[in-house]
Amino acid sequence: MNVESSLKWMKQELASMEEASLKRSLQAGSAIPGLPGRMLRGTGELNLPNLLNLSGNNYLGLSQHPAMIEAMREVLLQEGVGAGASRLVTGNRPAYTELEEAIADWQSCEAALVFANGYMANTGVIRAVVGRDDVVFSDQLNHASIVDGILMSRAELARYRHNDMEHLGALLHKHRDRKRKLIVTDAVFSMDGDQARLEDLILLKHEYGAMLMVDEAHSGGIYGRHGEGLCHIRGVKDEVDIHMGTFSKAFGAYGAYVCGSRTLIDFLVNKARTLIYSTAMPPALVAGIAQALVLVQQEHWRRERLRTNHRSFRSHLEKMGFVLGIGDSPIVPMIVGDNETALRFSAALEENGIAAVAIRPPTVQEGTARIRFSLSAAHTDKELREAAACIREVGLQLGVMGR
Incomplete structure (x- = not known):
């Protein structure tokens, strides 16, 4: 069978997609x-x-900011284009740790960890903290990266109707005896623009002994006096176990971060495959993000x-x-x-x-x-x-x- 014949099904599926x-x-x-x-x-x-x-995510208009461009230019000339290795080999630069410390301070968390992008952060974190014997409760409208992370983890997916706390409560009760339980939600939902019921999620998390992960990709930088995000202005930041956000929206750059306890971050350094087996972010990009963090807080x-x-x-x-x-x-x-x-x-x-x-x-x-x-x-x-x-x-x- 030649290549054209073996891929015939792709042509047929593409034709069906075009018709629809x-x-x-x-x-x-x-x-x-x-x-x-x-x-x-x-x-x-x-x-x-x-x-x-009117279709971009450059919420704060920072993508062309001169200070970010200059910070990246300086480091590009000094460090070159790429890090050359993963962070656990020889690719870790002091600037990465400095950025993570600044993020942790901004988010009032013990520690933070930078990932290459939001997709890798969500898939890496979820796969690290749950496995085959566990269950993840995911809002029906969560981002695809969350769903894919759950599927990759091999944990059971319990999807609840969008922002339906009664349905989530029933699912939590059904799985109350499972080894580990993780509730995951977007803070602001990417295709609908509405917000998660964070306060109710906190109550259910405590009632059933679950962990809570909140994805602030579309709310970090936008809400709060210094752009800390929706969890902060709702007053629930200290009740969230895993706090994730991105640099590709309000920051006008690229990349993602995860914040939480020192124990969580140490665990992810050892268990998050998307961090362990990926080349470190380009040093110049890290410099641009660090400058964006200053602008997000000040402007x-x-x-x-x-x-x-x-x-x-x-x-x-x-x-x-x-x-x-x-x-x-x-x-x-x-x-x-x-x-x-x-x-x-x-x-x-x-x-x-x-x-x-x-x-x-x-x-x-x-x-x-x-x-x-x-x-x-x-x-x-x-x-x-x-x-x-x-x-x-x-x-x-x-x-x-x-x-």
Whole structure:
């Protein structure tokens, strides 16, 4: 059997995906120096459309900050491009430990550990702390990296209905005699923009003797006086066993961190396979993250502008009659229903200068295809008002508005 024959099933599956408006493809996009809220579609040639980027996660507009770029440049010239080995071999630089100490201080935790990205943090941590005889209770709308971490751990997955504490309580009671129990939740859910019921999760954690892990990927840097996250402003930080966050959203960089007790971090250094068997992060990137951490804590105006932007934008769309997910975060999902309409809506917006990607199953549930708008402190009020007016016109053309 030749290669073409053996992979025939792939062609068939791709054709089925395309017929259902579910096939995806990679589209090039380039940054515009000095305009972190905008992008160029394509290879970055100046004659290509300048788009308002309403699908990025650069929440605080830090991705092009001069101080971060300069910090990275200095270390790049000194250290070179890569670390050359895993941290447990010869790749550990003093700057990594310094960053982890700064993160732990920021989060008011005993210790912290940096991972290459959020996916590796979640899969590495979950696989390290639970195994075949254990059970993990996961919100139905948790990020795919959490689900994959559970599957890789071989622990039993007990998925509870989104933010349904009664259902979670029933599952915890059913598995009350299991060796180890771990509850995992996003703090802000990435496709819906709503928040976890953290206080209720704490009560259930104590009632059933479970561990609690909270993923603050879409809330770290955004909530709290210094951007500490949702757990801090809800007053439950000290009750969370495993606190995870990323540098790829509000920090405008790349990477992730896990905070908790010294015992937890020491355990992960010895057990988290995604840390042990991965080359250390590039030293220059670590320098950029360290500078971003300073900016996140000091430049409070960025959070204030972001809050004003997403609340104003949401208000515009609600008044126009669009169906939006409930929440108070930079993520504003506009539900359009079927996959084809979502694709047509996204394409029409791009033709009018707005990058806003259609989100379809399996990322979201069947029948809830959406345009997931994601706001930034880099957006201006004028840009967002004009964008809302354009969205209204497209909505009228496609017949997806409530009024």
